[in-house]
Amino acid sequence: MREFPDSNGFFCNVGPDGESRSRYGGRYVAETLMPLIGEIEAAYDAARDDPEFNAELAALQRDYVGRATPLYFAERLTEHFGGARLYLKREDLNHTGAHKINNALGQALLARRMGRNRLIAETGAGMHGVAVATVAARLGMRCTVYMGATDIERQQPNVQRMRLLGAEVIAVTSGTATLKDAMNEALRAWVAGVDDTFYVIGTVAGPAPYPRMVRDFQSTIGREAREQILAQTGRLPTALIACVGGGSNAMGLFHPFLADAVEMIGVEAGGEGLDSGRHAASLNGGSPGILHGNRTYLLQDDDGQILDAHSISAGLDYPGIGPEHAWLHDSGRARYVTAKDDEALAAVALCCRLEGILPALESAHALAEAGRQAASRPPTQSLIVCLSGRGDKDMKTIIDHLVSEENRA
Amino acid sequence: MIPTVSDTEIQTDSRLARCFERCRAQQRGALVTYVMAGDPDLDTSRALLEQLPAAGADIIELGMPFSDPMADGVAIQRAGQRALKGGQTLARTLDLVRDFRRQDDRTPLVLMGYLNPLVRYGERRFLEAAAEAGIDGLILVDLPYEHGATLTAQARDLGLARIPLVAPTTPGERLPALLAQGDGFVYRIAFNGVTGSRALDLDHADALERQVIALRRHRALPVAIGFGVRDAGSASGAARIADAVVVGSALVERLADEGVDAALALTRELAKAVREARS
Structure with a gap:
């Protein structure tokens, strides 16, 4: 397999004829910065x-950040969904509370x-x-x-x-x-x-x-997780699940598994739903373009103007995505789905009640998809979910929404 | 030996070449005025554009509004936002160019902006439409020469100059490849920063002049100085060093604050300064 990115910073999908089908990345910046x-x-x-x-x-x-972070078997969430075994990569336990x-x-x-x-x-x-x-x-x-x-x-x-x-x-x-x-x-x-x-x-x-x-600095997530799951279960996981805004925690988890027969699922912020137009799902609801120095999928209008993203989580509220994800998406090596604002909120509440862990709203998007995946798969399968950060910072948003929900009820 | 493009590849019979030839004959620098297409609305923008040459603009740079102009300061950011709010699109910018060309076939028109709207339009299709509309050149802020070979070749085929940007940080070893993709003129950015964020530092004009001379040694193209030209003093200072002087943010601000007539008055003032700089 060829190593990407290439010397120009591109991640390329090459057809059987050796011609490049699509490429993402690059260095599209002003001359002053080149x-x-x-x-x-x-x-x-x-x-x-x-x-x-x-x-x-x-x-x-090790001594300042607190690595390695645990790979934690979420027993009660697993029981709740009644399917595949869920493992949480606890990036929320890092110093400063996220990956x-x-x-x-x-x-x-x-x-x-x-x-x-x-x-x-x-x-x-x-x-x-x-x-x-x-x-x-x-x-x-x-x-x-x-x-x-x-x-x-x-x-x-x-x-x-x-x-x-x-x-x-x-x-x-x-x-x-x-x-x-x-x-x-x-x-x-x-x-x-x-x-x-x-x-x-x-x-x-x-x-x-x-x-x-x-990606390289974040790949410590995937390297640790790979060793930990092998030590705990003796096998590689069936699938990896992580939220994607720009996509750094997902890329960090995915990259060390690229050569393995392991499914990869990235979860974009579906906001109020893809049909509503209020979302941050660049891969599911965008198209290729150039922004912030790289060629990638973007939320944009017909004139190439960048559109506003929307997500309940500020960390996913971005109209683009890392170019390596665009590449993995086009090649089919990774799959990208969405979770909506309300699904993420529900996942926060569930994770708090069953595991005693308050996840960040960003990470809760991955948990929402993990629930769906776990429920549809047998207990012989195992899923690693990146719990990319803790939710203390989101308390105001979470309480506001849960209270307004209670008022509606 | 520095690799350069052979003289046959350089476009000599173009509006840009003829413009610089006229200025040289008059022993003066050229004034390049930047305005944002569709700012604050299409009619105002058209009216300003049509009157700029008579006010002394030798070359017009027409900004293509973009939602995320990462190399521009506040003045041009706001101009772009006003234009987009008024419904400006790349297609409408080309319409504006066609309107202008109906009454002026002499003043060079150069488009300046960011790559994404072009990519969305289709790069090849855009270049063809721009050439057909009467555009003479392109300045693309976020397209370094490393990624520009294809677009440059297509532009050359259509007689469009890809005007290269050279920064204070650009080391000598980048220049041969960078300038080899250039036509029309070279745009020398006066300082490290976004457009309009500082005034041209005339105390260090000697250093800038040496760099301009070095640029001309690499490639026989006129050199324009831009970023930081705000008034007669800075325009005159830049015109003593370079073949052309670009005014952008100051003009865009004047238009926003005081309207078309005031913007034209500033143009006349700067044109006078540029014309008298070497006398």
């Missing part, structure tokens, strides 16, 4: 092969190695922002986080937390004032700060080498 992106790629490739870099990353992952720190730590160490002491980041739900602010504090670096004004409103605890950690949080009011606009603003700040700034992109998107680099 030389720096090349430097980052070279520095990353050198760091990857450097035992010292890897030893420092591994030590911090985001795996990548933030890796990129911050790379930035320091490159002599860049100012980190910038975009954030939606705030989990990536908190992770970057945290590692910036730990490594003694300056940090600015760009966050949509709409998201600042719905994720207040994370905003306060980033400020407490010493980061500057900048409210982005342009466009729809959500994650995509935060990313636009971070890219603008990067162009202006190209001399000293490192942009820590939080998902498997953006110009090459980011999709590959973020």
Whole structure:
């Protein structure tokens, strides 16, 4: 099998004639950034092969982040659905409460190695922002986080937390004032700060080498899960299930299993339903285009203008998706389905009651699909679900919705 | 030896080439004015466009509005949002070009913007429509030369210049390949940042001038300086160094704040500064 991305940062589906059928990724950025992106790629490739870099990353992952995270057999959820066995990869138990720190730590160490002491980041739900602010504090670096004004409103605890950690949080009011606009603003700040700034992109998107680099830093999820399931059951799982916005937790879980006979299911945010037009399902409801430095599936209109995404979870509220997912989707290697806002909310409640675990609204999309999959499969099968983050940050949204539901009843 | 494109590939008989030839004969720089297509609405945009050449614009850059202009500052972001709100599309931008061409067959018109609307329209189909409508060149902010070979070849076939952007960060080793895909003129970005975010730093004009001279050594194309040209002083400073001066955000702001006549007044002021810069 050919290794992707290729040297131009493309993930290609090649036909039997050797011709490329579709390709995703690339480096579609302004000329000002092109030389720096090349430097980052070279520095990353050198760091990857450097035992010292890897030893420092591994030590911090163990002692600071708290890895390895458990692979937990969810006995009562399994019993509830009465089918396949459900295993939860507990990324919610990481320091800062989500998988985001795996990548933030890796990129911050790379930035320091490159002599860049100012980190910038975009954030939606705030989990990536908190992770970057945290590692910036730990490594003694300056940090600015760009966050949509709409998201600042719905994720207040994370905003306060980033400020407490010493980061500057900048409210982005342009466009729809959500994650995509935060990313636009971070890219603008990067162009202006190209001399000293490192942009820590939080998902498997953006110009090459980011999709590959973020995937590699997140692949620790899948590597651990693979070892853990083999140790616990003696076999590989039947399927992997993870939510996808940009898709970093899913890519991290999927990638180490790509060569295995294991199904992969990505769950997009269905919002109020695909037919409503209010969703964030780029693969199920979008088409290929170019945004934020890469070619991928996007929510867009007939004129190529990017459309607003909608999801109850701020972390999935993005009109694009990482290019490697677009590639896996087209090739059929992974399957992408949707879970709606209300299904995610129901999954939060169920997981709380049966397992005593409060999942993030993002992760709850994966749990909603996991329930459907488990119920339709025999107990001889096992499913690994990425519980990508914890739901403390979502308490206000969850309570508001559950209360309004009770009022309706 | 620096690889360059042979002279036969360079488009000599084009509106852009003739425009730079006229300016050279008059021993002056060219004024390039950027306006956003459809800002704030189609009629205003058409009226401004038609009057720009008489006010002293030698070349017109027409912005193609995009929902996510990641290399633009606030002024051009807002202009794009106003245009989109008014229903501007790529097809309507080409209509605007056709209208303009009916009364002006001389002023070069260059489209500037982002790749996605073109991809959606169909790149080949778009280039054909643009050439047919009377467009002379294209500036695509998010298409680095690494991904641009196919589009450049198609554009050349149709007589469209793909105007390359060169940044302060662009190292010498990128220039041969970058400029080999270029036609028309080279757009030298004056500083690291988004459009309109700073004023041109005339204290360091010597360094910029050396870089412009280095650019011309790589490829015999006119060089335009853009980003940060806000007034007569900066226009004059840039015109002493380069073959052309681009004004964008300042003009777009003037239009938004004070209307078409004020935008034309600024154009006249800048045209005067550019014309007198070398005398």
